[in-house]
Amino acid sequence: MDAEVTIIGAGVIGLSVSAALSGCKGPVFVIDRNLSFGQETSSRNSEVIHSGIYYPIRSLKGKLCTEGKKKIYDYCNKNDISYRKCGKLIVASKTGDTQKLLEILKRSQRNGVTDGRIIEKDEIAEIEPYVKATTALYFPTSGIIDSHNLMKQLEADSVIGGSQMVYGAEVVGIKKIKDGYRINLIDADKQKFDFSTKMIINAAGLDAGKIAGYLGVNDPDYRVYYWKGEYFGVGNGKNKYVNSLIYPVPEPNTVGLGIHTTVDLGGGLKLGPNAIWLSDNNPDLKVDPSHSVHFYESVRNILPFIELDDLTPDQAGIRTKLQKPGDPVRDFIINEETNRNLPGFVNLLGIESPGLTACLAIADYVKDLLAL
Ligand SMILES: Cc1cc2nc3c(=O)[nH]c(=O)nc-3n(C[C@H](O)[C@H](O)[C@H](O)COP(=O)(O)OP(=O)(O)OC[C@H]3O[C@@H](n4cnc5c(N)ncnc54)[C@H](O)[C@@H]3O)c2cc1C
Numbered sequence: 082m083d084a085e086v087t088i089i090g091a092g093v094i095g096l097s098v099s100a101a102l103s104g105c106k107g108p109v110f111v112i113d114r115n116l117s118f119g120q121e122t123s124s125r126n127s128e129v130i131h132s133g134i135y136y137p138i139r140s141l142k143g144k145l146c147t148e149g150k151k152k153i154y155d156y157c158n159k160n161d162i163s164y165r166k167c168g169k170l171i172v173a174s175k176t177g178d179t180q181k182l183l184e185i186l187k188r189s190q191r192n193g194v195t196d197g198r199i200i201e202k203d204e205i206a207e208i209e210p211y212v213k214a215t216t217a218l219y220f221p222t223s224g225i226i227d228s229h230n231l232m233k234q235l236e237a238d239s240v241i242g243g244s245q246m247v248y249g250a251e252v253v254g255i256k257k258i259k260d261g262y263r264i265n266l267i268d269a270d271k272q273k274f275d276f277s278t279k280m281i282i283n284a285a286g287l288d289a290g291k292i293a294g295y296l297g298v299n300d301p302d303y304r305v306y307y308w309k310g311e312y313f314g315v316g317n318g319k320n321k322y323v324n325s326l327i328y329p330v331p332e333p334n335t336v337g338l339g340i341h342t343t344v345d346l347g348g349g350l351k352l353g354p355n356a357i358w359l360s361d362n363n364p365d366l367k368v369d370p371s372h373s374v375h376f377y378e379s380v381r382n383i384l385p386f387i388e389l390d391d392l393t394p395d396q397a398g399i400r401t402k403l404q405k406p407g408d409p410v411r412d413f414i415i416n417e418e419t420n421r422n423l424p425g426f427v428n429l430l431g432i433e434s435p436g437l438t439a440c441l442a443i444a445d446y447v448k449d450l451l452a453l
Pocket of ligand 1: 089091113253285311400432
């Protein structure tokens with residue numbers, strides 16, 4: 082075999098797995114179609130280190146988010162990667178919200194999140210003097226991270242640990258062979274080549290469903306749906322009025338967490354993301370300027386200092402979800418496929434939020450699945 086393990090995708094998940102496989106016996110290849118790491122979803126998100134608040138009990142999302150948060154802060158401390166525990170407030174803004182906050186608090190505690198507490202008007206005013214709210218649920222250890230430098234460090238650790246990064250190479254087919262797999266690629270000059278590998282980790286993000294399909298894994302359960310999340314930047318100096326992550330109380334079965342503030346390490350302030358189903362699975366990254374009105378209306382009750390003309394279109398990212406509109410919430414799929422007669426093939430599908438927070442815990446989980 083040319084490789085022991087091949088990781089398809091050098092987003093934050095593929096890089097975390099390759100870093101975790103450092104020192105693994107036999108060559109590890111990391112393949113990505115772009116010319117550098119993290120050019121897709123991993124560089125188009127809110128960069129929030131989530132606490133693991135909302136996820137169903139015993140879900141992979143809940144477990145890996147809670148474990149991942151601790152691991153990522155430790156990793157940042159060890160490697161001098163910037164982060165800030167800016168805290169998160171989920172703010173009650175209408176009748177019935179306070180009861181919902183209590184339910185979210187209970188769920189977060191069952192998920193092992195220990196820092197959440199209800200705070201009232203005076204304490205909210207100390208933390209966020211310009212936010213209009215009488216009750217909120219506060220998680221002081223939620224934070225934001227420099228995700229580019231996180232990925233850069235993970236890439237460095239991978240290379241030091243023996244992984245070979247292969248950029249500008251797109252996987253276009255995979256065949257099962259004796260004791261492993263043959264992977265077909267096209268490089269940036271449209272040249273075809275192929276190699277053999279004993280194991281494959283499918284961390285291909287938006288195209289993870291397509292990669293699974295190359296080996297005949299096409300179940301409806303594994304189908305990936307695209308949901309765009311748009312952001313609007315908040316200008317006119319209004320960034321100085323917010324320090325933390327401010328969220329509304331989420332509606333049941335929503336696909337996102339509701340339009341919220343995202344602060345960044347440079348002091349900038351954004352609103353978003355919304356959630357737009359891309360029914361044709363076309364990864365369209367345009368931000369529609371007319372959506373500023375909806376963003377403005379979503380936050381004006383709790384952030385009264387924001388005006389419509391403070392908002393300008395910013396970035397968009399695409400969530401890979403396993404649910405289409407109206408479906409119940411789905412968990413991550415992280416499966417080793419021996420049951421399908423595909424030993425050593427690991428699929429990671431629907432790695433939406435909290436994938437960034439959970440990346441290091443996901444990597445350890447995958448390593449355990451393969452007993453590496
Ligand atoms: C709007 C938005 C906001 C989010 N906010 C947060 C947040 O605040 N906190 C949080 O924890 N999570 C957040 N997430 C989730 C997080 O961004 C993702 O879980 C994470 O980035 C997924 O990483 P990935 O490596 O699986 O995917 P990607 O980053 O997309 O990486 C997949 C890689 O596979 C490569 N690839 C695909 N197909 C092929 C092929 N055929 N051949 C070769 N290479 C291929 C691509 O080039 C790509 O680089 C957010 C996501 C979105 C969309």
